[in-house]
Amino acid sequence: MNKLQLLINYSVNMKLKTIIILTLTVLSVVSISSCKVSQKKLEKQRLDSLLTRSKVELNSLLSDTCTKTLDEKEKTLATIKSYQLRNLEVGELINKTEKKLIGEKKAELEKEEVERQKKHNEELELNKVKKITKTLSEKLENNFQEIAEAENNSQADKLIRETLEYFITDQANVLIIIGEFNGEKDYEKPTTIIKYLNLIKDTRKSINKIEKIHYQNDKIKLLELKRK
Amino acid sequence: MKKYITVIILLTITLNLSAQELSPVRKQAMDSLALEKVRDLSKYISIIGNKDTDWSEANRVIERALELFMPESSIGVSTLSSNQIIYYQIAKYFERLMQLNYDKIKIEWYKIQYISDLIKQPDGKYVGVITIYQRFEGTTEEGIKYVDTTKKDITIYVERKTTQIDGIKVGFWDVLLGDIKVSETSR
Numbered sequence: 001m002n003k004l005q006l007l008i009n010y011s012v013n014m015k016l017k018t019i020i021i022l023t024l025t026v027l028s029v030v031s032i033s034s035c036k037v038s039q040k041k042l043e044k045q046r047l048d049s050l051l052t053r054s055k056v057e058l059n060s061l062l063s064d065t066c067t068k069t070l071d072e073k074e075k076t077l078a079t080i081k082s083y084q085l086r087n088l089e090v091g092e093l094i095n096k097t098e099k100k101l102i103g104e105k106k107a108e109l110e111k112e113e114v115e116r117q118k119k120h121n122e123e124l125e126l127n128k129v130k131k132i133t134k135t136l137s138e139k140l141e142n143n144f145q146e147i148a149e150a151e152n153n154s155q156a157d158k159l160i161r162e163t164l165e166y167f168i169t170d171q172a173n174v175l176i177i178i179g180e181f182n183g184e185k186d187y188e189k190p191t192t193i194i195k196y197l198n199l200i201k202d203t204r205k206s207i208n209k210i211e212k213i214h215y216q217n218d219k220i221k222l223l224e225l226k227r228k
Numbered sequence: 229m230k231k232y233i234t235v236i237i238l239l240t241i242t243l244n245l246s247a248q249e250l251s252p253v254r255k256q257a258m259d260s261l262a263l264e265k266v267r268d269l270s271k272y273i274s275i276i277g278n279k280d281t282d283w284s285e286a287n288r289v290i291e292r293a294l295e296l297f298m299p300e301s302s303i304g305v306s307t308l309s310s311n312q313i314i315y316y317q318i319a320k321y322f323e324r325l326m327q328l329n330y331d332k333i334k335i336e337w338y339k340i341q342y343i344s345d346l347i348k349q350p351d352g353k354y355v356g357v358i359t360i361y362q363r364f365e366g367t368t369e370e371g372i373k374y375v376d377t378t379k380k381d382i383t384i385y386v387e388r389k390t391t392q393i394d395g396i397k398v399g400f401w402d403v404l405l406g407d408i409k410v411s412e413t414s415r
Contacts, residue, residue, distance in 0.1 A: 153285065173393050178401070179257040186257060187400040190393055195292070202289060203271045207264075214394060222394050 051087055054080045058093035062100055070104050077101060129215075136166065137210040140223075144206040147197060156201040163197055168219040170194035176208055177226040193223060249348075258354070258401050259346060262384045265403045266358050269296055270337030277325050277333040290322045297405050298385060304410035308376050313410045330366035330374075337362050346386055354386040359411070379412035 057080060060066055061073050068076065077097050080090075143163045150156035164170050174196045176188040191199075200206050207228060214222035250258065272293035276286050302315045316324060339361045346356035359381050366374045383406035390399045 153282075175393065175396070175398060178261055179254060181251060181254045181257075184399065186254065187398050188261060189389075189400050189402050190391065190398060198288070198292065199268070202275060202292070203268055222396075 047085070050083050051085055051090060054083060054085060054090050055093060058090065058097050061097045062093070070101065070108055073097075073101055073104070133213050136213060136220075140166065141206075141210055144197075144200055144208075147200045148204050148206040150201065153201070160194075160197045160201065164193065166220050167193050167223075168216055168221050172220055173222045175222070175224045177211060177224065179227070193220075196223075196225075255346070258386055259342065259356075261401055262346065262356070262386055262403045263340060263342075263358065265296055265405065266340055266360065266382060266384075267337075269293060269405065270335075270340070270360070272296075273325065273337070274335045276322055277328065277335045279330065279332055283326075286326050290319075290326070293322060294319060296403075301406050301408075303408040304380070306376075306378055306410045306413040308413060308415060315407075328366065329368075331369045332365075332367040334365040335362060343381065346384065352388065354384075356384045356386075358382045358384055375415065377414050378410055381409045381411050383407050 057076055061068070061076060066073065077094070081094060085091075140163065143159055147156050147159045147163070150159060170193060172193045174191050174193050176191070176196075177185050178188055179186045208225035209228045210223065211226040212224040213220055214224070272289050275281050275289045276293065281289070297318050301318045303318055303321045304313045304315050305321065306313045337360045339359070341359060342356055343359045344357035346354040348354050359379060362378045362380060364374075364376050364378070368374075385404045385406055387402045387404075388399065389402050390397065392398065
């Protein structure tokens with residue numbers, strides 16, 4: 001009897017264990033399967049989100065109101081391309097954006113070239129003006145000295161007439177800087193070129209040097225002088 | 229407490245006054261400019277008085293010389309033969325100088341210097357006095373020479389003004405000469 005009882009107990013235990021093991025196995029299979037489904041769902045959500053964001057970004061890049069620099073636009077496009085999204089609409093947008101950015105790059109290079117050329121021309125013009133100014137300054141200062149040292153009035157007057165040829169009018173303004181103090185220039189009372197040349201003639205002294213020449217149509221409209 | 233307030237007020241006034249004063253270098257530039265104008269006048273007087281100067285040229289120089297003066301300024305004229313000093317309006321003086329009855333005239337100014345420094349007045353103008361010595365030498369047709377040396381005091385007015393020329397803000401010192409008084413006459 002006892003043996004029979006033991007056998008029955010053993011048989012019940014074994015069944016129970018089997019049931020438990022089977023239940024656990026079923027549960028883990030279901031769980032793994034459910035996890036896989038969840039992961040796929042998450043991946044899909046991520047891709048959908050990337051697609052939406054990429055479309056928005058690409059449309060923004062294609063818009064004329066986009067405020068990003070060309071460099072920033074290129075970086076954004078490269079990032080979107082790196083997602084390798086398999087979507088027809090995104091693919092088309094990427095193509096359009098690439099074409100647009102190539103155009104923009106070309107335009108920017110052309111603009112840079114125009115600006116470089118403009119700067120180069122300005123430098124050339126400035127150097128030309130500087131050279132002319134230097135030559136003219138030397139010529140004028142030389143004339144001033146010759147007027148001061150003229151042997152007689154007629155010689156001085158001849159030099160004055162010659163010098164006036166460089167000015168738009170004999171009434172062209174002359175400013176004489178007597179000093180610069182804390183960035184502020186002190187001038188003599190403004191005068192005209194005819195009066196200044198006559199002053200040199202009358203006083204027989206040329207005490208100022210040329211500081212700056214202001215031109216108008218290749219002639220001097222204003223002369224800035226400074227004490228030597 | 230009252231003492232402290234008084235000291236603070238005095239200090240503020242002193243600081244304000246010193247802030248308005250010109251730096252010594254700037255003042256020196258202004259002094260030199262005024263001296264330069266007196267030197268210019270000496271050249272003009274020499275040209276106007278010179279009998280070799282053309283009439284038109286003398287008139288041009290008179291115009292320039294008049295620009296150096298305050299309106300209504302006068303100049304004292306003395307002679308060795310009289311103690312009297314006659315004052316002429318500056319334009320009249322130049323006209324008279326041009327017509328002096330000598331065959332040759334030589335006028336020289338020397339020892340041009342300040343006897344009273346340029347000092348700022350309540351109206352903002354600077355006023356000073358520059359003294360000069362004038363040697364006059366006149367020779368008649370007959371070869372008779374008249375020579376005298378006169379010490380003259382010239383009142384100088386300097387005013388700060390600003391203007392705009394071709395877009396450039398120009399702050400300038402307007403130097404004008406006032407009355408010229410005779411202080412000594414000798415042989």
